[in-house]
Each structure stands twice: as C-alpha cells, then as structure tokens.
Amino acid sequence: MTPTSLLECFTCGTDNRYDAMSLTKPNQDIKRDLQGIASDLKWSAVELMRVAERLSLAGNESDAQAVLRLCAVFHADEDRLTGYVDEVKAGRILRGKPE
Numbered sequence: 001m002t003p004t005s006l007l008e009c010f011t012c013g014t015d016n017r018y019d020a021m022s023l024t025k026p027n028q029d030i031k032r033d034l035q036g037i038a039s040d041l042k043w044s045a046v047e048l049m050r051v052a053e054r055l056s057l058a059g060n061e062s063d064a065q066a067v068l069r070l071c072a073v074f075h076a077d078e079d080r081l082t083g084y085v086d087e088v089k090a091g092r093i094l095r096g097k098p099e
Helices: 006-011 016-022 025-057 061-090
Strands: none
Touching: 025 061
C-alpha cells in the first residue's frame, strides 16, 4: 500500500498495533525503518516536484525535466521499500540477530 497523505506516510495506512503484536522487536524495527525511509523518499520527491515546477516557470525546462526524472526514481524506490514492508509484515523478510 502506497501512502497517499502525510498522515498515511507515517502510519502507512495500517493498524500498527496488530503488526507490533505479531512481529518480533527486530522485525518491528526493520519495518519501522523501511517505512521511515519510504516516507523520506516520498517527502523528498514532493519537494523536488516543487523545485521542478519553479525551474520550468523560470524557463529552465531541461533542468526541470532532470529533477522530474529524479522524482520518478524516488517514487519507484518508495514503492519498492513499501513492498519490503509488506514482506516483513508477512514474515517473508526477517531480521536476524547480529553476528
């Protein structure tokens, strides 16, 4: 699930109480870290879109397009991380003890 609002960015639209009960502490930590990084990427992409808009309005279309390409990369990475969060929740990705 991809967050669609700032609030959902922080909660990822799920009932985290249930997840916390079903995941070990290390897996809760990795899930929270992945969600946080995905939220950071989303926030960064939104800010970069604003920069791209200002560049375009200033007549600097080539730089605006370059920034928009960065946004697309950030969105793809956000989606990938959100998929990893789902895999952690499903138990397909587990965090082991450090060696």
